[in-house]
Amino acid sequence: MARKKGRDINGWLIVDKPAGMTSTSVVNKVRWALDAKKAGHAGTLDPDATGVLAVALGEATKTVSYITDALKCYDFTVNWGAETSTDDASGEVLRRSDIRPDADAIERVIPGYLGEIMQVPPAYSAVKVQGERAYDLAREGEEVELAARPLWVESLTLIESGPDSARFEMVCGKGGYVRSIARDLGRDLGCLGHVAGLRRIWSGPFDVQDGVGFDKIDRETQGWLEEQLLPLEAALEDMPVLRATPQGAQRIRNGNPGEVTGTAEWGEAVWVSDGEGPVCIGRYQGGTVQPERVFNL
Template identity: 80%
Template sequence: MARKKGRDISGWLIVDKPAGVNSTAVVAKVRWALDAKKAGHAGTLDPDATGVLAVALGEATKTVPIVTDALKCYDFTVNWGAETTTDDASGQVVRQSDARPTAAEVEAALANFTGDIMQVPPAFSAVKVEGERAYDLAREGVEMELAARPLWVESLVLLNAGQDSARLEMVCGKGGYVRSIARDLGRKLGCLGHVAHLRRTWSGPFEAENGVAFDRVDREAREWLDTQVLPLETGLADLPMLRATPEGATRIRNGNPGEVTTGAEWGELVWVSDATGPVCIGRYQGGMVQPERVFNL
């Protein structure tokens, strides 16, 4: 029997992901619960991590790169004294240390991990190595050296410190691994370290405190879940919004440059609306917008 296609529903359902479930499973459950034709997410969370998982539905999947590129905030705890295979508490301990840093030493080290930094992803990560996922190779015991990648860290702040652990908050750009921060900070301090707890408190325009608890996705009626779906344009909050003329909107929907009544910087990425709602994401070109992604709403 062929699977039915599902509903044409577009928007965002923000899930407060619990520990113990992976991001793909959350998306699958949301898609099933809402009977959505299409769904995806804007930024993976580790299975043991909690917090914001922004699930895009329908035409909102075209805005996923915008949210993925936005800043994100993580609240996490680092346990000192051990480094693990996964750089978090789920892995096996591979190195240990009796050294413990003071709060002042932790504070002083944080400057090394802010601004433009280079970061080596954890061995257990989705990074591809010669076409294969690093975590698959790591599970097979393959030793590998992953290349360092650039990361923008807006801020890294010590919230509190104990003898054996420290709680921190990091705001960073796309592609950041908190587990790598914990590992490298532990090495910098000479005490070793790994993530013991990790929560994404916000991602772009979405906040965990406004998210739907994952267990409610399972038990609530579809009619209630429908009321929790945010408009597609919620994910475009960081982009300038321009208004299309009626003729411009028609041209844009056909994939052509269209006229807008408001302006932006030449070449700036914007989103365009008309009286019916979002029309496209595109580049502003002096009174016109060249569409890159057109919405079929």
């Protein structure tokens, strides 16, 4: 089997994604600019959306799920008066309404969007239906019926309200579709609606203020880009860290339980350091850690 070309680069590059391109395109550009052997991202943004796209490089790809599962914050604008096929401004208008809600009406329905809610993803989404992506089926003209799925909404705040639109900030868990929130708000308010602008402000520990502009990602800026990398363990800041003994670190690297210092709850997910860098993510078992993901640094 041929080896992947590229350099062994480990860490996170936080990109402020511009509108008009896919998340995969951003990852490919980062990988090319850094000549990295391996890269991935933690949480897809729609092509028209902007903001935090956390790109994992090398061994950091083993921590992607911890960012994907983390809370995320979105700033978005909903235009009232029309529902579209994609639930955003890029889609075909399906229905129109002359009704417009005021701020009081919006505030009254917001409580129904807090906590554990059930959400139907947009027809144009990456959700799989019998092995096919929903957006592929929708583009082929097939009627897509997706099942509702649970979503944790930490907060939904009305930032400003105008005659034809409203701006919100939402903090939610994994799998949230802002386009679905806009669609459902429009239906509940009787005015119909779709997303007109969407920006991810933060994702887990990563903030848009730390994001690199897409126009700065190039082979010519490779050295500077490397200086912007965050360490692999930046994704694990909410997880307890324990210190492996020298013998414990060796055993862990071989995939065996290893001795650690420090304590955690029995069975709790922790990450282990050898004093110089991360060794693994694993489960604490009272003086030892059973590794689940070992880092080859």
